[in-house]
């Protein structure tokens with residue numbers, strides 16, 4: 096529908112094209128808020144230890160089964176622009192922290208719902224925006240206050256990891272072991288409180304139970320040696336990483352020989368042969384035992400290398416080549432002329448294992464321990480994929496906890512404390528902004544409320560109990576242990592989250608909600 100903007104010499108003046116769609120005022124707000132709320136609502140049932148999973152089926156029939164908020168929202172085909180902003184909240188949370196994506200989007204949805212009520216009471220959007228911003232600041236202060244006054248040691252980090260994994264199908268003994276693996280990985284690449292997360296990789300391999308997931312101190316490359324005759328295991332290898340085709344330098348042009356005699360033919364072949372031999376010699380001259388190249392290796396070079404006991408891998412992924420080079424101290428060699436001993440890296444072993452139809456190579460130990468790989472195992476493709484997402488979240492929360500040294504109680508206890516703090520501070524806020532600050536506090540309750548709903552308990556009763564317990568002891572969450580959910584202090588049960596998860600959730604959710612609430616006009620080109 097075209098928008099008539101005025102009259103010009105008796106003719107209607109169209110500022111917008113005739114096909115553009117426009118909704119404005121209250122209609123625009125209502126539809127934006129409804130869309131944002133709906134998207135947030137769609138992930139709500141996955142929150143917490145009793146949260147359920149979603150199965151997402153794409154047009155092409157690909158199936159993803161997940162409990163991860165950001166993954167669900169990314170896989171959903173969301174078109175509404177305001178709804179997209181909630182997806183962005185989850186994406187931001189994923190990028191900045193790597194966990195808490197459901198929390199952040201659920202909070203954003205609830206902030207929108209509260210804003211809608213305020214708009215219905217004729218509170219101006221600007222007042223809501225100011226109130227929410229102020230409340231977000233108070234909420235951040237509250238996070239400082241609830242932060243635990245303890246050393247962030249390995250035990251606590253394992254609790255942080257395990258808390259992020261609960262409800263993701265990794266129960267019991269496995270969760271404890273996985274948490275240990277994750278903390279081990281982060282600690283390996285941490286120096287003075289800074290985690291070099293480029294050096295942590297996760298890779299997946301089906302065919303064993305998730306309890307077989309292990310920490311590889313080194314790099315995992317999804318490749319097998321070029322020739323079956325090459326060794327499957329090399330101790331103390333000298334390692335070279337090439338970005339060079341190991342063959343005759345024909346360039347892109349096919350070389351044609353004009354030959355008139357058998358002698359000439361054998362001469363040509365000999366010269367090619369000697370070029371290839373020279374190439375192999377250059378490699379063996381540096382006592383190289385293992386070669387990774389991102390390019391191709393000529394069959395004859397492969398045989399020559401094999402004869403000298405060298406194991407070669409061709410067409411290695413660029414990322415894998417980078418990881419091997421970085422971990423082993425090898426240089427990336429772009430031209431064989433420049434190759435010398437300085438470019439050679441090392442490790443304790445290079446070993447190729449067979450998993451069903453797959454062969455996977457491990458570059459482990461020694462210099463290679465500058466990198467780690469969480470080698471994720473599971474019975475099926477869907478299981479390993481979800482476990483990889485879960486462990487990736489766990490790596491992220493442990494990283495956040497190590498880097499900030501700030502850990503807060505989980506199970507909704509932080510949110511109860513934040514809401515309480517914001518509600519009390521609201522009393523001191525002048526005018527109608529006070530309503531917005533109070534509304535923000537009520538919105539934060541969505542986290543314990545949802546944990547209660549997902550655990551099958553009455554959310555109102557749970558909130559009443561949680562607040563009472565919070566007033567009495569200063570810390571109250573809805574803690575699930577061994578499938579039993581009860582109000583109590585989550586800390587002794589090891590239910591703890593990094594403080595940054597809460598901060599980022601509060602900040603990105605309130606930004607998105609205020610941005611959506613301010614919009615009173617949606618103009619869309621067809």
Ligand code: ADP
Nearest residue numbers: 142143195196197198258261505506573574575
């Ligand atoms: P998110 O995507 O927001 O990380 P999760 O499904 O991972 O969503 O749930 C995180 C919430 O679950 C956090 O509030 C965390 O404190 C809580 N939680 C984790 N473990 C437990 C537990 N054992 N009992 C109660 N709550 C828990």
Ligand code: MG
Nearest residue numbers: 194195259488
């Ligand atoms: Mg989580």
